[in-house]
Amino acid sequence: MQGKTALVTAAAQGIGRATAELFAREGATVWASDINEPVLARVACNERMVLDVCDMQAVSHAPERTGPLDILVNCAGFVAGGSILECSEHDWLRSFEVNVTSMFRLTRAYLPGMLRRGGGSIVNVSSVVGAVRGVANRFAYASTKAAVLGLTKSIAADFVTQGIRCNAICPGTIDTPSLHARLRATEDYAASLETFKARQPMRRLGMPEEVANLALYLASDESAFTTGQWHIIDGGWSN
Ligand code: NAD
Numbered sequence: 001m002q003g004k005t006a007l008v009t010a011a012a013q014g015i016g017r018a019t020a021e022l023f024a025r026e027g028a029t030v031w032a033s034d035i036n037e038p039v040l041a042r043v044a045c046n047e048r049m050v051l052d053v054c055d056m057q058a059v060s061h062a063p064e065r066t067g068p069l070d071i072l073v074n075c076a077g078f079v080a081g082g083s084i085l086e087c088s089e090h091d092w093l094r095s096f097e098v099n100v101t102s103m104f105r106l107t108r109a110y111l112p113g114m115l116r117r118g119g120g121s122i123v124n125v126s127s128v129v130g131a132v133r134g135v136a137n138r139f140a141y142a143s144t145k146a147a148v149l150g151l152t153k154s155i156a157a158d159f160v161t162q163g164i165r166c167n168a169i170c171p172g173t174i175d176t177p178s179l180h181a182r183l184r185a186t187e188d189y190a191a192s193l194e195t196f197k198a199r200q201p202m203r204r205l206g207m208p209e210e211v212a213n214l215a216l217y218l219a220s221d222e223s224a225f226t227t228g229q230w231h232i233i234d235g236g237w238s239n
Helices: 014-025 056-066 089-117 139-158 177-184 189-198 208-219
Strands: 005-008 029-034 047-050 071-074 120-125 164-171 230-233
Touching (some): 005 014, 120 139, 139 164, 208 230
Parallel strands (some): 164 230
């Protein structure tokens, strides 16, 4: 990763943070971006930028601050619970805004610079949920994560001859702060955590660092012959 410049969205915690810190340890110049400034300040990387991925103006001007990229990791995502009957118009629109439209806007902002440099790798964080299998009470979230695959494949197909690669990662259940927040929101945190683990074939959750290792592979030249694919990392959950 020496000599490469990367931007990771939602990098203050969880998968984004593990990815930004791994890329930095591997020698890349890493821009960690997030809306949570105090937590972002603790990320171990070279550069930080407060960036709301839903702020169209801020996203379109971000390349002026960072310069062109070799690697863009679109990690920002938000879980709205419930079936279609509980899904409000707001939940639906907000889910697409954070989980899909952000990727459209970030990629539109950074792709021209990648093309001028002759190449780049875009890694979009989808999910097993929606992209690979249906899961109860994740209607809006699942819909967005399936859409991420269409976006990923289209970008990959359109720019495959111009050195651009675009891949998606589909994690299973990963031990991140937002997962624990969702567990705390249930009536019984400990019981809910055990339920999550019990549905895992490996009887454990994935770790953000394990997903970061896959992101590193897809971002780096090690995966130079791979584009337009989704890559499942779920401890066998969808097997
Ligand atoms: P997380 O949910 O714990 O943290 C998300 C980060 O995103 C936070 O730092 C938050 O401040 C930031 N964020 C929220 N809204 C933002 C916005 N508008 N602009 C910029 N940043 C914003 O992280 P996570 O659980 O590692 O999830 C990261 C990605 O991985 C998401 O796309 C999520 O859907 C996906 N994913 C997570 C899991 C899991 O089990 N944790 C499983 C599959 C997929």
